[in-house]
Amino acid sequence: MREKMKLFFQILSILCLLVGCDGDLTEGSKGKLSIDSSSYSSGDSVILQLKDVNVDHSETISVKVVSESDKDGITVVLTWDAESSAFTGSFSFSGVLSDSSLYISGNEKFSVIYRDSDSQEELIIEGSVLYVVEELFATGTITLDSEVYPVGGRVVVEVVDSDLTADSISVSASVQGSSSAISVVLSWDSENKSYVGSFLLSASSGGENSLECEESDIIEVVYNDAAPAASRKTVATVATAGTICIVQSKVDPGASLDIYVEDEDLDSSDVVSVLVTSVADPVGIELPLSWNTVSSRFDGVVETSLVSSSGKILVGYGDTVVASYSDSSPAVVVSDSCGFYNLAELEFLDSNINVNETVSIRLIDADLSAASTPVVHVISSSDSSGINVSLSYNSSSQDFRGSFGCSDEVVSGELFVEGGDLVTASYTDYNPVQLVSISSNVVHVGELSFDGLEQGKKYAPGEEAKIFLKDYDLPIDSAPQVVVESSDDSITLNLSWNSSEERFEASFYPVLEDADDLDEILVDYGDGLRASYQDLLPADEVEALAMIYAKGIISIYREKTDGSWLPVDEIVIDGTQYRVRYYDVDLSGAYSGEIVQAIVLADDAPLRDPLPLSLDSSGYAYFTPVNSDQPMQDELECYWQEIVQFFYYDEDLEEPVFKELPVVYNGELKVNKPTLEYRIGDNFQIYLVDKDLDPDDISYVDVEFILVSDPSVVISVRLNWNSSARRYESQEAMLVPILTGPGEFPVTVGESYIIRYTDLEYYDGEGYNGVVDIEIVIKE
Numbered sequence: 001m002r003e004k005m006k007l008f009f010q011i012l013s014i015l016c017l018l019v020g021c022d023g024d025l026t027e028g029s030k031g032k033l034s035i036d037s038s039s040y041s042s043g044d045s046v047i048l049q050l051k052d053v054n055v056d057h058s059e060t061i062s063v064k065v066v067s068e069s070d071k072d073g074i075t076v077v078l079t080w081d082a083e084s085s086a087f088t089g090s091f092s093f094s095g096v097l098s099d100s101s102l103y104i105s106g107n108e109k110f111s112v113i114y115r116d117s118d119s120q121e122e123l124i125i126e127g128s129v130l131y132v133v134e135e136l137f138a139t140g141t142i143t144l145d146s147e148v149y150p151v152g153g154r155v156v157v158e159v160v161d162s163d164l165t166a167d168s169i170s171v172s173a174s175v176q177g178s179s180s181a182i183s184v185v186l187s188w189d190s191e192n193k194s195y196v197g198s199f200l201l202s203a204s205s206g207g208e209n210s211l212e213c214e215e216s217d218i219i220e221v222v223y224n225d226a227a228p229a230a231s232r233k234t235v236a237t238v239a240t241a242g243t244i245c246i247v248q249s250k251v252d253p254g255a256s257l258d259i260y261v262e263d264e265d266l267d268s269s270d271v272v273s274v275l276v277t278s279v280a281d282p283v284g285i286e287l288p289l290s291w292n293t294v295s296s297r298f299d300g301v302v303e304t305s306l307v308s309s310s311g312k313i314l315v316g317y318g319d320t321v322v323a324s325y326s327d328s329s330p331a332v333v334v335s336d337s338c339g340f341y342n343l344a345e346l347e348f349l350d351s352n353i354n355v356n357e358t359v360s361i362r363l364i365d366a367d368l369s370a371a372s373t374p375v376v377h378v379i380s381s382s383d384s385s386g387i388n389v390s391l392s393y394n395s396s397s398q399d400f401r402g403s404f405g406c407s408d409e410v411v412s413g414e415l416f417v418e419g420g421d422l423v424t425a426s427y428t429d430y431n432p433v434q435l436v437s438i439s440s441n442v443v444h445v446g447e448l449s450f451d452g453l454e455q456g457k458k459y460a461p462g463e464e465a466k467i468f469l470k471d472y473d474l475p476i477d478s479a480p481q482v483v484v485e486s487s488d489d490s491i492t493l494n495l496s497w498n499s500s501e502e503r504f505e506a507s508f509y510p511v512l513e514d515a516d517d518l519d520e521i522l523v524d525y526g527d528g529l530r531a532s533y534q535d536l537l538p539a540d541e542v543e544a545l546a547m548i549y550a551k552g553i554i555s556i557y558r559e560k561t562d563g564s565w566l567p568v569d570e571i572v573i574d575g576t577q578y579r580v581r582y583y584d585v586d587l588s589g590a591y592s593g594e595i596v597q598a599i600v601l602a603d604d605a606p607l608r609d610p611l612p613l614s615l616d617s618s619g620y621a622y623f624t625p626v627n628s629d630q631p632m633q634d635e636l637e638c639y640w641q642e643i644v645q646f647f648y649y650d651e652d653l654e655e656p657v658f659k660e661l662p663v664v665y666n667g668e669l670k671v672n673k674p675t676l677e678y679r680i681g682d683n684f685q686i687y688l689v690d691k692d693l694d695p696d697d698i699s700y701v702d703v704e705f706i707l708v709s710d711p712s713v714v715i716s717v718r719l720n721w722n723s724s725a726r727r728y729e730s731q732e733a734m735l736v737p738i739l740t741g742p743g744e745f746p747v748t749v750g751e752s753y754i755i756r757y758t759d760l761e762y763y764d765g766e767g768y769n770g771v772v773d774i775e776i777v778i779k780e
Contacts, residue, residue: 031055033063033114033123040093040129046112050078050087054118061087067110067129069165070103076112093129097162104129105163105227140164140225142171142232148330150241151203151215159186159195159223159232169195169223173211176218176235182211184221201238215240240264244274244325246338253306253315253340259323261289261298272298278321281314287323294780304340317342317366318431342366344429344436346376349401351540353423353442355408355472363391363400367431374400378425380442383416389425406442417442419472446471446535448482448544457546461512461523465546469495469504473537480504485530487553489515489522510548528553528583540564545583552584552650554596554659571644573625574666580613580621582648582657591619594648598623598636601643601660611636613646625663640665640691665691667759669703669772676776678735680749686730688719688757693728695721701728701757708752708775715746717755735778747778 031052040046050061057080066073078087094101102110107129114123140161149155157171167188174181186197200210201219213219217238224231242263251257261272268291277284289298304321305312313321317340324335342365349360361376368374370393379386391402405414406423417423421442429436447470450457459465467482474480476497484491495504508519510529515522523529529546530553541564545553557565557579558572565579582596597610611631613621623636625644631637638644646659667690678684686703693701700720707713719728735747747753757772 031114031116031123033112033125035112035125035127038127040127045090045092046127047090048076048078048088048112049084050114051085052087052116054116055087057082061114063089064113065091065102065110066113067102067104068108069105070097074099074102095163097165139228139230140223140232142221142223142234144221144234144236146236146331148237148239149201149219150327150330150332151201151213151238153201153241153330153332154198155201155211155219155221155236156196156198157184157186157221158192160193161195161223161225162193163227164195171197171221171223173199173219173221175211175213176220178217180205180212182209184209213238239330241330241332241334242266242325242327244323244334244336246321246323246336248338251304251338251340252342253304253317253319255304257302257304257321257323257338259287259289259300259302259336260292260295261325263298263325263327265327265329266298268293272325274300275324276302276313276321277324278304278313278315279319280316285311285313315340341431343434344427346425346427346436346438348425348438348440352445353406353417353440354444355406355417355419355442358403358405359423360401360403361389361391361425362397363427365400365427365429367429368400370395372400374427376402376425376427378404378415378423380406380415380417380423381421382418387413387415419444441537443537444470444472445540446473446533446542448531448533448542450529450531450544450546459510459529459546459548461510461525461548463510465508465510465529467493467495467506467508467531467544468501469533470502471504471533471535473535474504478504480533482506482531482533484508484521485532486510486521486523486527486548488524488527491518491521493519523548530555552582552587552648552657554646554648554657555581555583556646556659556661557581569661571625571638571661571663572666573627573638573640573663575624577622577624580623580646582615582619582621584619584648584650587619591615592617594619596621596646596648599645599647600636600638601645608637638663667692667757667772669755669757669774671755671774671776673776676774677779678747678776679779680735680747682735683732684735685732686717686719686755687725688728689726690728690757690759692759695723703730704754704756706754706756708754749778749780752777 031050034049036047048063055061061078063076063078064073065076074091076089076091078089081088092101093104095104097103104110109126109128112125116123140159142157142159145156159169159171169186170183171186172181173184182199184197184199186195189196200207201213202210203214205212211219215238219236219238220233222231222233242261242265244259244261247258248255259274261274266272272289273286274289275284276287285302287300287302289300292299303312304315306315308314315321319340320337321340322335322337324333326333344363344365347362349362353359363374363376365374372393374391376389376391377386378389387404389402389404391400394401405411406417407414408418410416415423419442422439423442424437424439426435426437449468451466451468467484469480469482471480480495482493482495484493491508493506493508495506498505508521510523511520512523525548527548529548531544533542535542539562556568558568559577559579560566571578580596582591582594592615594615596613596615598613599610600608611623613623615621623634625638626635627639628635628637636644640663642663644661644663647656649656667688670687672683672685688701688703700718702716702718705715705717717730719730722729753776755774755776759772
């Protein structure tokens with residue numbers, strides 16, 4: 001066909017030259033444009049020919065070809081063909097958009113357009129095409145982004161069909177076997193050459209662009225392809241996605257987070273892990289979860305920390321922790337989060353609030369910037385209006401501090417108080433919103449002195465000594481007692497009120513021998529006198545010191561749980577700190593830098609270096625006894641039945657001052673489970689090791705079994721001596737929910753119990769000394 005058409009054009013060209021067909025083509029005349037036929041079938045090519053004497057043969061000519069379906073059309077380049085003495089070229093048809101072929105969609109016309117460069121007129125030739133659908137139309141395809149979706153998930157639909165030129169198309173989405181159906185609009189995605197849209201799977205109807213469905217439904221999405229005419233569809237399944245939960249919603253940094261996952265697709269043998277991240281720790285950690293048979297879910301615990309720590313998630317104040325679980329069917333990631341905050345802390349820096357003194361306040365609130373000026377409102381029982389106290393940032397202590405005055409008179413800017421008043425300071429924390437308050441009573445610390453003088457009063461043997469006490473918390477008809485001690489003796493004095501001096505007084509006499517009278521105390525040259533008074537409000541010991549003559553005194557104190565110090569004559573190795581005091585009136589308070597040495601005296605132990613204890617300006621030094629051959633600074637290595645000697649060399653007297661204390665054993669209490677966790681029906685046994693007890697004299701001891709939530713519930717448990725194990729043991733028992741038989745304990749799931757042993761060897765009856773506790777927990 002192409003060869004016949006080419007021959008036709010050659011003959012036509014010769015005839016035109018001979019007979020002047022359509023006029024001669026002379027310089028300046030318009031070109032002649034022709035095609036090889038007026039109609040074509042699908043699959044044919046169109047041959048173009050242009051004659052224009054005004055165009056040099058070495059040039060190329062472009063013509064535009066458009067169709068009814070392709071307004072933009074294509075450009076066809078014509079080149080000189082010497083055989084036909086014309087510019088020629090060709091193009092073909094296509095049922096898809098293409099840069100190299102003309103797009104047509106049916107039986108339609110096309111036009112070839114050439115603009116003559118001389119006349120600037122357009123030459124247009126039209127033709128028609130018989131279009132065969134089966135040969136030219138592309139088959140559309142429809143796909144979804146997943147095969148399984150959860151209720152609440154989003155379904156992404158993509159249609160590819162090169163026949164289409166519209167900006168958007170519609171598909172239908174429905175639930176098989178249900179009347180629930182929606183129309184979904186897909187928009188043209190030029191980058192991927194496809195139509196894309198989405199819709200939501202919802203548990204309820206009424207939502208825009210959402211399809212109502214439930215678990216196990218089959219979702220069907222249909223695209224109706226017009227050419228060739230056919231319905232293209234795809235399906236997906238609706239399934240239940242797993243859930244994840246952080247039990248806590250807001251906690252303090254450093255707390256533990258309980259996390260669990262529930263997923264019906266999993267069984268107890270599956271391995272489940274979650275990714276835990278935070279703003280401060282975006283990489284996070286993988287947390288494995290284990291199956292909990294009681295709750296039928298996967299449980300785990302993650303620790304948080306304000307500083308980087310292996311195995312813990314790093315958090316900061318105001319941070320958010322996110323736990324994520326990747327469910328494989330449906331393919332979805334579920335997550336839960338927990339926030340962290342810092343609840344402000346408020347405290348009085350002064351141990352007591354006294355009349356006519358300044359009181360300091362401290363605020364810790366990490367949510368505040370250093371430039372903040374928080375305000376604390378302070379009231380008293382006598383001043384309900386109170387005052388506002390502005391605090392400022394203290395860079396050295398990294399907190400906010402301020403102070404206010406307390407007066408028993410009405411003074412502007414000060415808090416009006418009277419003895420016994422309750423003073424309350426309040427601060428509003430805004431993250432979280434909560435009122436933080438602290439309270440303290442207005443008290444007067446007793447003032448004790450010898451003859452009303454400063455510490456260090458000296459007495460000669462036989463000289464009258466006087467004790468003065470001021471304590472405004474006491475009624476004048478009280479008879480407070482003061483204990484006066486020397487190195488060899490002590491007496492108790494009953495003080496009486498002196499109305500003229502407004503104080504309590506008593507007299508006594510230090511004597512060298514024959515201290516028979518109630519107001520006499522036996523002393524020696526160089527003795528120190530210590531007067532002590534137990535102030536009940538506040539609960540504190542007040543002391544005064546005097547001297548018979550200038551010889552230093554070493555005293556050892558043990559710190560009690562209420563923060564006060566108790567003089568002791570033995571050392572217990574239980575982690576408690578001890579205080580050494582050296583008093584020498586000749587030093588006039590200049591103790592700083594002076595050294596007291598502690599030496600362990602042990603007959604069969606290797607010689608150990610003395611522990612030097614540097615005294616502060618008040619004559620105090622501190623140490624902690626330990627059972628360790630590598631003691632740290634301010635730790636003294638010592639063991640049971642050894643003697644610790646403290647000495648200080650008094651340069652004025654040119655002789656040392658000694659103090660010796662024995663080391664006693666603290667009872668060690670254990671149970672038969674190192675985890676301290678028991679379940680109903682577990683065997684349960686208590687063990688006690690106390691080297692201070694002689695089993696020949698004491699064949700058993702009693703311990704207490706105390707319910708933590710109700711300490712009034714106490715059961716006495718007897719431990720008998722086991723000579724082979726060298727310890728006291730309870731009878732092996734079973735933990736049961738009710739008391740059903742001898743040796744069985746009434747316990748409750750979820751409760752905690754304290755097992756307490758009171759070591760009477762060094763229990764002082766006033767503090768927590770001598771009490772050994774362990775706590776067990778009853779688990780499900």
